[in-house]
Amino acid sequence: MADRFRPEPAFEHAGPSRDGILLVNLGTPAAPTAAAVRRYLAQFLSDPRVVEIPRALWLPILYGVILTLRPARSARKYAEIWSPEGSPLAVHTARQSAQLRARLGEQAPEVVHAMRYGEPSVDRGLDRLRAAGCDRILVVPLYPQYAASTTASTYDAVGSWLARARNVPELRFVKHYHDDPGYIAALAQAVRRHWHAHGRGERVVMSFHGLPRFALERGDPYHCECQATGRLLAEALGLAPDQYVVTFQSRFGRAEWLQPYTEPTLIALARQGIGRVDVVCPGFVADCLETLEEIGIGAKQAFLANGGRQFQLIPCLNEAPEWIDALAAVCAAHGWAPRATPAPELARRRQRALAMGAKA
Numbered sequence: 001m002a003d004r005f006r007p008e009p010a011f012e013h014a015g016p017s018r019d020g021i022l023l024v025n026l027g028t029p030a031a032p033t034a035a036a037v038r039r040y041l042a043q044f045l046s047d048p049r050v051v052e053i054p055r056a057l058w059l060p061i062l063y064g065v066i067l068t069l070r071p072a073r074s075a076r077k078y079a080e081i082w083s084p085e086g087s088p089l090a091v092h093t094a095r096q097s098a099q100l101r102a103r104l105g106e107q108a109p110e111v112v113h114a115m116r117y118g119e120p121s122v123d124r125g126l127d128r129l130r131a132a133g134c135d136r137i138l139v140v141p142l143y144p145q146y147a148a149s150t151t152a153s154t155y156d157a158v159g160s161w162l163a164r165a166r167n168v169p170e171l172r173f174v175k176h177y178h179d180d181p182g183y184i185a186a187l188a189q190a191v192r193r194h195w196h197a198h199g200r201g202e203r204v205v206m207s208f209h210g211l212p213r214f215a216l217e218r219g220d221p222y223h224c225e226c227q228a229t230g231r232l233l234a235e236a237l238g239l240a241p242d243q244y245v246v247t248f249q250s251r252f253g254r255a256e257w258l259q260p261y262t263e264p265t266l267i268a269l270a271r272q273g274i275g276r277v278d279v280v281c282p283g284f285v286a287d288c289l290e291t292l293e294e295i296g297i298g299a300k301q302a303f304l305a306n307g308g309r310q311f312q313l314i315p316c317l318n319e320a321p322e323w324i325d326a327l328a329a330v331c332a333a334h335g336w337a338p339r340a341t342p343a344p345e346l347a348r349r350r351q352r353a354l355a356m357g358a359k360a
Contacts, residue, residue, distance in 0.1 A: 005166040009131050019109035020134030020169075021331055022125050023097050024154045025142045025286065027117030028087040032078035038071040044117040049153040052212075074289075081292040090115075092286035092318045093142065099324045100331070109335070110134050116150075122157040129169075136170040138335050140327075142285050144183055145229060146176040147211060147222035174334050178225040179232055182326030187229075187282050188236035189322045194278070194314045201276035201312055203269055204239060206230045207295060208283040210248035210257040223258050229282050249281075249299075250290055263299050270308035277303060280314040285323065287316045 029040040045051055045062055078087070085091045097113035104111070110132045114125030129137055141154040155173060162168055177183050191204070208226040216223045230246035249262040262279075269277060279299070281291045291313070300311040317323035 004164065006127070006161075006164045008165075008167050009133070017135045018133045019336060020129035020132065020137045021100070021109045021111045021335075022122070022129060022137060022139045023093065023100070023111065023113040023142055024122060024125070024139065024157075025089060025093045025113070025115055026150065026288075027115035028089045028288070029075075029078060030087075030119065032075050032082045034071040034075045037075045037078065038067055040118050041071060041074070042067055047117075047149075047153055047156075049149050049156060052214075077293045078289060080297060081289060087288075088292060089286050089288035092316075095319045096142075096286065096324065096327070099319055100327055103324050103328045104331070109138070109331075116154055116157055122154070123161050126158070126161050130165075130167075134169065136172075136336055138172045138174070138331060140174045140331060140334075143283070144176060144180075144285065145178045145208070145222055145225040145283055148215065148220050149211065151175060170336075172334055172336075174330060176225060177326075177330050178229045180326065180330060182322070182329045184229070184232045184236055186317055186320060186322035186326045187233050187280070190317060190320055191233075191237055191278070191280055191314055194312065198312055201278040201310070202274050203277045204234075204237070204244040205262065205266065205269075205277050205279045206233065206244060206246045207249045207262040207279055207281050207299075208246065209250050209290060210261070212253075213256045213258055216258065226258075226283065233280075233282060249294060262295070263302050266299055266303040266308070266311075267306045270303050270306040273307070275308060276310035276312065277308065278312045278314060281316060285317045287318060291316055 027040065027044065029036040042062070045066065046059070048055070051058055051062075081088060083091060093113050093115075097111050101108060101111040110129055112120075112125045112128050114120050114122045116122060126137065139154065139158055141151045143150045143154075146152075158171070158173075162171075206229075208229075211220065211222055226248075227246060230244070234241075234244050245260070245265060247260050247262040247265045248258040251257045251261060266277060266279075279295055281295060284291050296313040300313070303311045
């Protein structure tokens with residue numbers, strides 16, 4: 001009879017144990033090719049958290065139409081932003097993981113990263129932490145604002161791994177940090193750094209990834225958390241209400257999504273005579289297709305074609321020291337207190353102390 005559980009690392013009685021941190025980002029194709037994009041989109045768009053359409057209706061559309069037409073178009077877009085090191089999202093996420101590990105110091109938890117869709121998978125990341133002896137694991141989705149389609153989907157992936165684990169570790173999850181002071185300060189510093197190097201525009205557009213409007217109506221807090229982040233960032237930058245706008249990008253399908261939409265807002269600003277805009281994407285902690293191509297190329301072209309003169313895309317947090325510090329603080333706030341000394345070791349210490357007292 002086959003064992004339905006995953007292979008476990010060798011168990012050591014009284015062996016050392018460790019804490020671990022799993023950073024999880026959305027994911028990326030392995031290459032800017034139609035075949036790689038097709039594999040990625042098949043996994044991503046078949047997640048019922050992402051597309052809330054009955055499977056019997058959605059899967060024929062996905063496999064019969066979308067995965068036939070969209071991969072080649074998307075691959076061309078990925079090719080425009082692909083770096084010599086690979087996908088920008090993958091590169092930045094790996095660097096964030098390494099820098100967080102360095103920031104936490106010698107006695108810090110093990111830190112690995114994973115992708116909800118694509119590689120390295122959540123399963124692989126958790127396996128790595130278990131193989132390293134981690135029996136307490138903090139899962140940190142790299143989505144500052146909670147949404148069922150992102151954060152909750154990460155929980156689903158971890159739950160699937162747990163269902164096949166025999167020796168289950170202790171687990172904690174970070175739900176969100178949309179209003180975390182360190183995160184807001186890191187965003188504000190990124191904007192100020194850009195202003196110092198490139199000057200300041202007439203409007204700041206804060207573009208977040210969109211969701212279908214029904215998600216808000218059904219109780220998803222994402223829209224409210226994006227608004228809170230936008231307001232706190234504006235306060236940190238000293239912006240008046242008429243100096244910034246919160247918008248939503250990446251609309252997919254014909255349903256109404258959260259508004260105002262980013263690109264139509266930029267077109268309207270250009271037609272109103274706004275010559276320069278500065279666009280920041282606070283919901284993305286690493287530059288990716290949605291920031292570099294959708295905003296940095298597509299939205300920029302739309303703004304300039306409608307009378308705008310200068311379009312500045314402010315880079316995501318990426319490996320900014322302020323962001324790594326903020327991420328470390330989020331992990332510390334959600335992690336465990338230092339481990340208590342094991343009882344056998346306490347007993348040995350008491351025996352040594354008694355022996356020393358007797359000799360004295």
